[in-house]
Amino acid sequence: MTSPRERLNSILQTLPEGVRLVxxxxxxxxxMIQDAYDGGQRIFGESxxxxxxxxxxxxxxxxxxxxxGHLQTNKVKYIAPFIDLIHAVDSEHLLKxxxxxxxxxxxxxxxxxxxxxxxxxxxxxFLPDELLAYMQSGAWRQYExxxxxxxxxxxxxxxxxxxxxxEFEQARELxxxxxxxxxxxxxxxxxxxxxxxxxxxxxxxxxxxxxxxxNMVRIxxxxxxxxxxx
Ligand SMILES: *Cc1c(COP(=O)(O)O)cnc(C)c1O
Numbered sequence: 001m002t003s004p005r006e007r008l009n010s011i012l013q014t015l016p017e018g019v020r021l022v023x024x025x026x027x028x029x030x031x032m033i034q035d036a037y038d039g040g041q042r043i044f045g046e047s048x049x050x051x052x053x054x055x056x057x058x059x060x061x062x063x064x065x066x067x068x069g070h071l072q073t074n075k076v077k078y079i080a081p082f083i084d085l086i087h088a089v090d091s092e093h094l095l096k097x098x099x100x101x102x103x104x105x106x107x108x109x110x111x112x113x114x115x116x117x118x119x120x121x122x123x124x125x126f127l128p129d130e131l132l133a134y135m136q137s138g139a140w141r142q143y144e145x146x147x148x149x150x151x152x153x154x155x156x157x158x159x160x161x162x163x164x165x166x167e168f169e170q171a172r173e174l175x176x177x178x179x180x181x182x183x184x185x186x187x188x189x190x191x192x193x194x195x196x197x198x199x200x201x202x203x204x205x206x207x208x209x210x211x212x213x214x215n216m217v218r219i220x221x222x223x224x225x226x227x228x229x230x
Contacts, residue, residue: 005039024220027227088114102145112152117167150197172213
């Protein structure tokens with residue numbers, strides 16, 4: 001049996017420079033996270049608020065915590081004081097709440113906008129055209145305590161690699177289209193400089209994701225093993 005830290009290191013060796021690894025530790029115990037931490041990993045991703053808060057309290061304070069799942073607006077307040085990146089903003093309503101809670105904490109919280117590219121109805125997120133129009137509208141500029149740093153998406157859970165590649169490619173095209181919009185509409189302001197993160201790729205599809213524009217992969221089971229739910 002290899003340890004999380006060993007599996008993590010062998011994945012890190014395969015990542016091109018500039019691709020960051022989020023170790024997705026949801027449902028896995030503190031000891032496994034500590035092992036990965038001791039091996040040098042600092043970015044961890046969780047998708048349940050209560051579990052994240054408990055782990056945040058128990059583990060070293062220089063961990064960079066990412067919230068990667070669907071976030072309910074009424075739970076933003078519990079993570080606002082410490083969260084380093086919220087990956088999956090899927091509505092303006094959520095963006096507004098993150099801004100409000102960030103303001104209360106005297107922080108600016110970095111976020112990614114979730115785009116729906118998968119052929120599955122259950123996955124959250126903005127449709128590509130809808131998100132492009134929203135970014136074009138500039139309505140997000142009123143939220144001064146969030147920093148919109150890029151896009152996040154999930155591909156369809158399928159063995160069809162060509163389909164997965166097309167979905168990631170769609171996200172990459174949208175990323176670039178929004179970058180153009182920001183360049184045209186915001187002159188030299190910080191919104192362009194912050195627009196840099198492309199969060200796609202999980203255990204089963206991260207090599208495809210990297211070939212199609214990802215610079216942040218979210219890997220769980222390959223590092224920590226299968227999750228035990230409940
Ligand atoms: C659980 C999860 C992951 C990691 O999935 P693995 O298949 O275990 O690598 C990545 N992203 C999101 C949004 C998740 O919920």
